[in-house]
Each structure stands twice: as structure tokens, then as C-alpha cells.
Amino acid sequence: xxxxxxxxxxxxxxxxxxxxxxxxxxxxxFVVVGLSGxxxxxxxKHMIRLMLPDSGTVSIDGEIINDLxxxxxxxxxxxFGVLFQSAALLxxxxxxxxxxxxxxxxxxxxxxxxxxxxxxxxxxxGLGDAGDKFPSDISGGxxxxxxxxxxxxxxxxxxxxxEPTSGLDPVTSRRIxxxxxxxxxxxxxxxxxxxxxxxSALAIGSRIMMLHQGRIVENAAPADFIRSxxxxxxxxxxxxxxxxxxxxxxxxxx
Ligand SMILES: Nc1ncnc2c1ncn2[C@@H]1O[C@H](COP(=O)(O)OP(=O)(O)OP(=O)(O)O)[C@@H](O)[C@H]1O
Numbered sequence: 001x002x003x004x005x006x007x008x009x010x011x012x013x014x015x016x017x018x019x020x021x022x023x024x025x026x027x028x029x030f031v032v033v034g035l036s037g038x039x040x041x042x043x044x045k046h047m048i049r050l051m052l053p054d055s056g057t058v059s060i061d062g063e064i065i066n067d068l069x070x071x072x073x074x075x076x077x078x079x080f081g082v083l084f085q086s087a088a089l090l091x092x093x094x095x096x097x098x099x100x101x102x103x104x105x106x107x108x109x110x111x112x113x114x115x116x117x118x119x120x121x122x123x124x125x126g127l128g129d130a131g132d133k134f135p136s137d138i139s140g141g142x143x144x145x146x147x148x149x150x151x152x153x154x155x156x157x158x159x160x161x162x163e164p165t166s167g168l169d170p171v172t173s174r175r176i177x178x179x180x181x182x183x184x185x186x187x188x189x190x191x192x193x194x195x196x197x198x199x200s201a202l203a204i205g206s207r208i209m210m211l212h213q214g215r216i217v218e219n220a221a222p223a224d225f226i227r228s229x230x231x232x233x234x235x236x237x238x239x240x241x242x243x244x245x246x247x248x249x250x251x252x253x254x
Pocket of ligand 1 (some may be wrong): 011012013014034035036037038039040041042043196
């Protein structure tokens with residue numbers, strides 16, 4: 001579904017991606033972890049061609065997206081919903097209007113149909129009562145959920161999450177984790193999640209890939225990830241108090 005083949009990207013004087021190859025299969029919750037500056041967000045940006053590789057290819061559903069024309073690129077991008085770090089809600093619009101925005105911009109649906117679809121998504125994300133509120137009147141966790149409602153309003157096949165739990169307290173973070181798992185269970189959505197939070201990664205990931213200095217140091221199912229012999233992976237795990245005999249099962253939804 002998503003495939004990177006020997007992707008390299010230099011930004012400034014750094015090789016931010018240095019021959020990165022991996023695949024994300026349909027229905028996976030693929031988690032990308034790594035220290036700050038490891039190239040996680042840059043990897044996400046390549047998936048929707050917000051950035052182009054210097055060499056190597058990115059393919060979506062078998063189609064190499066490096067050289068697509070604008071129209072074909074648009075149809076590839078329609079497969080994606082994106083939840084960036086800030087949730088990026090427009091402050092002067094109600095939650096309902098924020099979520100409706102993509103439908104109003106990209107479809108010719110009647111307003112009644114739009115509002116019905118929006119309310120369905122708000123309900124799904126536990127925001128049934130928040131439609132009339134403004135972003136500044138709801139909590140950070142609710143804002144993230146509203147951002148997620150907007151990311152899935154066009155019924156994408158794939159959702160990209162950049163640090164979905166950053167800035168949230170642990171309880172709210174686990175609630176967002178549950179929602180990401182729900183997206184797969186209820187809607188069959190493939191997810192790619194960039195996070196610093198290994199507890200979250202272990203709880204939701206079908207695979208976890210760790211980037212370090214532009215290269216992949218591990219790409220494995222959670223149970224194998226915590227047993228990785230790679231030293232960079234082990235010190236990353238230890239920094240978050242997870243040991244080789246880690247109690248990740250406790251966090252796992254599977
Ligand atoms: N547009 C850009 N121009 C120049 N350098 C960039 C650009 N975007 C990212 N970089 C650099 O590329 C490196 C990787 O950035 P990226 O945002 O992918 O890191 P990250 O792993 O997501 O880190 P964080 O966890 O801090 O968000 C960083 O050193 C960053 O400064």
C-alpha cells in the first residue's frame with residue numbers, strides 16, 4: 001500500500017533520510033519512532049509528496065508518486081487523511097464547520113448531507129455535543145479528536161498522524177490511542193503514526209519502525225521490537241523505562 005524504496009533526502013547539510021526502504025500493508029497501524037530530528041516528520045511528508053526524494057521512490061498502491069502530474073497526485077492524496085501536530089482547527093469556526101470544511105471544499109454535496117456526515121463523525125469520536133462549540137472552548141484532547149474527525153471526513157483509506165498525543169496528559173493520550181485502534185477496527189483505516197511515546201507505539205502498533213540518523217535501525221512487531229538487539233533501540237526503550245522483558249502486553253490492545 002505504501003512503499004519506500006531506497007529513499008534519500010538531504011536537507012541543509014544533513015542526510016535526513018539515507019536509503020530508507022519499508023512497506024506499510026493494508027490495515028496496519030505502522031508506528032515510526034525515533035529521537036528528535038530523526039526524520040520522522042520528513043518521512044510522513046514524503047508519503048503525500050509534500051517533500052520529494054533526492055533519489056529512490058515512494059509508491060502508493062503500486063503507483064510511484066515522484067513524477068505524478070497534479071491531477072493524479074490529487075487522486076493519490078484523496079486516499080489520505082492527515083492529523084498534524086497542532087490539529088490546526090480554524091479558531092473562528094465552530095467544530096462542526098471545521099470538520100465540514102473538506103466536504104465543502106472538495107465535494108458538491110448538499111449542506112444537509114454534509115451536516116449529517118459531520119454529525120456521524122462527531123458522534124463516532126465522542127464529540128456529539130461539541131459541534132456548536134469553538135476550538136478555544138474545548139480541551140486539547142477534544143481538539144485532537146475534532147482534528148481527527150476532520151481528517152476522516154472524506155473517508156480516507158490511510159490516516160497519517162504526526163505526534164497525536166503530544167501535549168496531552170497520559171489519560172487523554174490513551175484515549176487517543178484507543179481511537180486510533182478504533183479507526184482500524186471500525187473503519188478499516190490504515191494508519192501511520194509518528195510518535196515519541198513508546199508506550200503508545202507498543203499499544204497501538206502492528207509494526208514499529210525506528211529511525212536513527214537517517215537510517216532504519218529496527219522495523220518489527222511490538223513483541224520483537226522490545227527484544228531488539230540493536231543498541232540504539234535498547235537505549236531508546238530504557239529511556240522510557242521499558243525493558244527487554246517489558247510489560248508491553250499490559251498496554252497492548254491486540
Ligand atoms: N524544510 C526543511 N528544511 C531544512 N531542514 C529541515 C526541513 N524539515 C526538516 N528539516 C531537518 O530535518 C531533520 C529531521 O526533521 P523531522 O522534522 O523529520 O524530525 P522528527 O524526527 O520528526 O523530529 P521531532 O520528533 O523533533 O519532530 C531535522 O534536523 C530538521 O531540522
